[in-house]
Amino acid sequence: MKITAAVSYEGLPCPKLAEVELDEPHPDEVQVRIVATGICHTDLLCHAGLGVPTPRPIVLGHEGAGVVERVGAGVRGLAVGDHVVLSGASCGLCPSCRAARPTYCRESHRLSFGGARADGSSPLRRNGERLHGAFFAQSSFATHALAPERSAVKVPADLPLHLLGPLGCGFITGAGAVFEAFRLRPGQSIVVFGAGSVGLAAVMAARIAGAARIVAVDTLPGRLDLARALGASECLASGPDTAAQLREIERHGFDFSFNTTNVPAVYGAAIECLANEGTAGYVTRPRGEWSLNVAFLLAGGRKLQGILGGSANPQVVIPQLLTYWRQGRFEFERLITEFAFEDIGTAWAACESGAVVKPVLRV
């Protein structure tokens, strides 16, 4: 069928709307009419050719939410009309998938960034030529997308579907880090570096989990105000003596630090602020060199932990986050600014500059 998608071509400042052809759903897939889709920094990096190498032209987008329009012959858990949030790609067969740890799927890199389905086919064409798709098994910068049943999370129909897309990546990454990767217990302490959508989701999750102390660190005063409103107990403007300031707040250090930035110096501060047996989690690569103080890690039994997708199983954790939202404890809508799909250029620029926390395209 003919659909409209935002296509990433090399050299363009942002994806460009075009008419493209969408395949028939495979037996394990659902066809989803996209209602809204968030823009994530991974989209920005892949579009610019700065992130994980992806083939182009490609349709990006991996925070889609929409309504199931068609189901493949083998789909058993979803039906036409169901509301779904699309999450990441995973194979369903490897040891991590079998252990319900899909973010650490042994095939997820290829399935997320390879521009094709598991069998190598692409669901998209343009003027009869192959267009790369299946980005994170969705390519949701489009009016319609195909997604495997296993990565589509059914959500209650009474919820505001147009706000739910970022639960599939940004929000679950932050909240999952606290609930699933750290398993933070009441009374523990955490420092969150970077008050963007991932960091602020972590702040809200830490409050829900009963953290005694939640310190947010960022360079933008507006972001710190938002962090305070969402549950941070202290806020710090990021600078060269951040680690020393954190030591003043917690003399023995913090149980956890969560680094959502790519600033090399922050990787150091996020370890220096740890208490004995503390854990420093991080979600992206530093954009330059930094040196790891191995002796300091060793001395206190401290840990450095890479965290993908919050280490969370979306089929379990997205419904939990929606329960917290209904209870007024996970106010993710406060992070969202909506744009029309046609205004993707404006939304793209606002995401790049940090003018908005989480842009969402209304399709």
Ligand SMILES: [Zn+2]
């Ligand atoms: Zn993302």
Ligand SMILES: [Zn+2]
């Ligand atoms: Zn797998």
